[in-house]
Amino acid sequence: MSQHDxxxxxxxKREKLENPRRVAELAPAATLARLGLRDGQxxxxxxxxxxxxxxxAARITSGAVWAADIDAExxxxxDTRARAEGLANLHILPVxxxxxxxxxxxxxxxxxxxxxxxxxxxxxLLAELRRLLKPAGxxxxxxxxxxxxxxxxxxxxxxxxxxxxSLFTGAGFAKEQEFSLGENLYVQTYIRGE
Numbered sequence: 096m097s098q099h100d101x102x103x104x105x106x107x108k109r110e111k112l113e114n115p116r117r118v119a120e121l122a123p124a125a126t127l128a129r130l131g132l133r134d135g136q137x138x139x140x141x142x143x144x145x146x147x148x149x150x151x152a153a154r155i156t157s158g159a160v161w162a163a164d165i166d167a168e169x170x171x172x173x174d175t176r177a178r179a180e181g182l183a184n185l186h187i188l189p190v191x192x193x194x195x196x197x198x199x200x201x202x203x204x205x206x207x208x209x210x211x212x213x214x215x216x217x218x219x220l221l222a223e224l225r226r227l228l229k230p231a232g233x234x235x236x237x238x239x240x241x242x243x244x245x246x247x248x249x250x251x252x253x254x255x256x257x258x259x260x261s262l263f264t265g266a267g268f269a270k271e272q273e274f275s276l277g278e279n280l281y282v283q284t285y286i287r288g289e
Contacts, residue, residue: 108169112145117246120277121208121237124149130235130284132156136203139163139188139195139227141220142210146173146185153177153185158203163188190289193219197227204228208237209247209280212254221266234268236283238277244279256281270284 106207127148132138136158140149143162150173153160162185164170170187177185189197193216214220224234239247242256260270260283268285276282 102203108166109145110170112169113147118147120246120279121147122276123148124155126237126276126282127151127155130204130233130282132204134158136208137161137201139197139202140206140208141195141204142207142213142235143170143173144208144210145169146176148206148208149173149185150176150180150182151181152204152206154180154267157184159201160185161188161195161197161202162186165189165191180189182253186272192216193223195223195227199226200229201233202229202230205232205234206237207235209239211236211259212238212248212252217262218266221262221268225267225287230287232287233271234263234285234287236263237280238283239279240275240281256283259283 132152132155134156136156139161140162141163143149143164146162149162162173167189170189174187176189205228236259238259239253241253243250263285267288269288271284271286273281273283
């Protein structure tokens with residue numbers, strides 16, 4: 096998925112997702128380390144796009160990393176990149192909608208990087224995250240701050256931190272932490288409740 100004035104478009108998807116400024120702010124490997132991803136853990140990257148976080152996760156852990164996205168073209172490119180790096184633990188997962196072919200309780204981590212604001216069926220997605228996460232598994236949300244920032248969609252298309260917290264806690268998740276990731280983004284982590 097790519098952005099142009101915050102609206103997704105088809106042209107230049109990977110180039111826009113991997114804009115050097117965006118990549119520097121997201122800092123996938125450093126962010127995953129800060130979150131505590133460890134070797135042997137499993138991760139599902141929802142809306143993986145070009146795979147910035149999927150690739151970084153597959154380099155950190157020997158556990159399964161599922162890269163889920165609706166964009167077959169981006170997933171094909173990601174598969175080629177993963178194979179070139181010998182990342183056999185990165186699994187491409189084409190999806191449509193909010194159901195993922197991952198067994199119940201399989202993932203230690205579910206990651207949503209700048210994607211939840213684009214999903215109309217948020218409650219269905221959060222229910223699916225609860226299903227695929229292990230007990231005490233963690234959901235990580237990376238979204239744009241609510242107000243206007245140098246990068247990101249128009250403010251009307253954003254999902255502010257309080258709204259995100261309400262969605263997650265209403266779906267049975269307990270908030271663990273929140274921090275800013277540069278001037279454009281915030282990160283929240285949630286633990287799956289019983």
